[in-house]
Amino acid sequence: MKRTLLTIMVMIFAVSLFAQATQRGGHREFRPEEMAARQADNLKKELALTAPQYKTIYDLYLKRGEEMKARREKKDAGQQMSREARQEEMKKSQEAMDAELKKVLTPDQYAKYTKWQKVQQERRRQGGTRGGDRPSHSR
Numbered sequence: 046m047k048r049t050l051l052t053i054m055v056m057i058f059a060v061s062l063f064a065q066a067t068q069r070g071g072h073r074e075f076r077p078e079e080m081a082a083r084q085a086d087n088l089k090k091e092l093a094l095t096a097p098q099y100k101t102i103y104d105l106y107l108k109r110g111e112e113m114k115a116r117r118e119k120k121d122a123g124q125q126m127s128r129e130a131r132q133e134e135m136k137k138s139q140e141a142m143d144a145e146l147k148k149v150l151t152p153d154q155y156a157k158y159t160k161w162q163k164v165q166q167e168r169r170r171q172g173g174t175r176g177g178d179r180p181s182h183s184r
Contacts, residue, residue, distance in 0.1 A: 077110025092154045101149050
């Protein structure tokens with residue numbers, strides 16, 4: 046009986062540790078490299094990027110991901126920003142990213158990118174999928 050109880054307790058503890066390792070504040074652990082690869086892959090698929098364009102865009106998203114991770118770490122350390130300040134910071138970050146992408150993409154690719162971004166934003170507003178690589182489901 047004691048052995049069974051001990052086994053159950055160890056299993057519960059192991060599951061708890063696993064859940065904490067893969068979750069953070071209710072979200073999956075944030076890895077800038079994964080985010081950069083996923084976003085660059087999505088754009089490669091949508092815009093038919095060349096290899097140099099892909100590398101540059103991956104690097105841009107990696108830098109942005111590292112900045113986001115640093116902001117999260119500040120937040121976790123108790124250095125929270127107001128919602129308005131956070132939104133303004135994200136808006137500036139997106140504008141800077143768009144300016145950098147405009148330098149890397151051809152005019153036709155950039156036009157497709159802005160159209161694709163609007164579709165993705167609308168999906169998120171409607172509670173659809175994120176990332177654009179999965180089909181949306183009607184509700």
